[in-house]
Amino acid sequence: MNDEQHHYLNSFIEYMQVEKNYSEYTIQYYRQDLEDFFLFMSEQGISALTTVEYSDGRLYLTELYQHQYSRASVARKISSLRSFYKFLMREKFVNENPFALLSQPKQHVQLPKFFYEEELEQLFQACDGEEFLSIRNRALLEILYATGIRVSECVNIQLQHIDFDFETIVVKGKGKKERIVLFGHFASDALWKYIHQARTGLMENASSHSYLFVNFRGEPLTDRGVRYILNKLIQKAALTGKMHPHMLRHTFATHLLNNGADLRTVQELLGHESLSSTQVYTHVTKEHLRKTYMSYHPRA
Template sequence: MYLRLERSLSGNSVEAYLRDIDKLAQFLEFNQLPPDPGQVNLQQLKDFVAWINELGMTAASQARIISGIRAFYRYLLQENLVKQDPSELLEAPVRWRKLPDTLNLEEIERLIGAIDLSAPEGNRNRAMLETLYGSGLRVSELIHLKISEIYRDIEFIKVTGKGNKERLVPLSGESLKYIRFYVEATRSQLKIKPGNEDFLFLSRRGSKLSRVMVFMIIRDLAAKAGIQKKVSPHTFRHSFASHMVEGGADLRAVQEMLGHESITTTEIYTHLDSDYLRQIIVEYHPRS
């Protein structure tokens, strides 16, 4: 209840946290240690981390489990169920952050150009991709976008992100234009299923699109455009952020638009293009 009400976490996140605690309980039972969180010390937690490492878990998975254990002890301290937090000095394994795949502008135009606008779903797909790239939405935010949450007069949309947190995101003129084309020319012809009247993007059967359907649409368009990279809806979000930062946008503004809780998550987009770095060396290094 603490995770749901006070931390505003989703059902999936709550289940993940509970699985982390269950792993710790399994470790204590396996080593015949008291299943009392108040008796667990730092060394036992270090042994627990070594144990999950031996199970073959990646550094990213280990770090997430450690985060779950820390959250558990913060809760216990808050409720006065323990006197001290043994996880406070517990170190997470070093994680190498892989730069996300992005598309350059030419690739994005090729992919969008592969859309068959003469097909019934063409206007919808164009509007979807313009919105994904123009506003940097997650796929879950895209499929839950509602007509009532589009403020055309100020060119903003209200987006419900992770943890049911709402934010206002600017909507580009191109996105608005193709959303209007889709709503007036295609969506108005659909027989909409009850309960789906306010969702913007609908299937041919008149129901809200699924995440899988969006993935398949983008995958097929990438193949038609001859793009060899692994392209997903999230690729458009990464491209949006990278192009904004590379263009000189303020990092805090990009963080707000993406709905990142921490600025460190947004900082991954401050990487510089390798071709640009090579050009700098060629132009300015005396030995180049």
């Protein structure tokens, strides 16, 4: 990486951190994508960012396919470069974006996996018990399903973020944007019992803090901890496969749409900036309707 590339990469990273509020996880991907392209530039004898042309982008695209990157990875890399050059144009360092017209590979849309109501009931039954951890696990499951929040949002909930009178929680989503999510009486009862019984017990020998969900030592629960708990519940409920926490978010959205909720409301509850991110769930509900029709209609 030469001095020019190093300077503008650092400026771009700072721009994403300060102005875009992107997570460190997202920024790592951008950094890696750009460093990969800088290596390609070196191999092709392209010394300056200002001399990159559309034809160079096409050549890089061909090389990515030759290295057998998935369509999703190729699309992400091209998107990263398009954003980088858009930033360089904003800084008036370049006049054109060589990646602006570069066509990205069409991605296969994989329908989100979700739980049927019978499967969810089995999961809730797997939380039965009066032990502190069982009470916590039920509260965790109830909140994830009742609100559709991301696991990263869930583990960062503080006690002061919860309003039992209005049954709402303030969560911080992507880009540190706050939104209010709702929960019903099932989640309310489970949460109240957890906070006043189980959490108090689990925190007995731990340092004081205000994070809602804690592990068996009373320390704040992590993303990995949530995944571990949910997979243990899957095993206990005798359900097949591994459970990704996002499945509860998918289930939340799918069940709302199946029961008549409008797309805009679901979009707001999920915290999606774009309606297109929410529209994938309409395909899920249509597929569910199709399977039901094919299974039960006499002449299907």
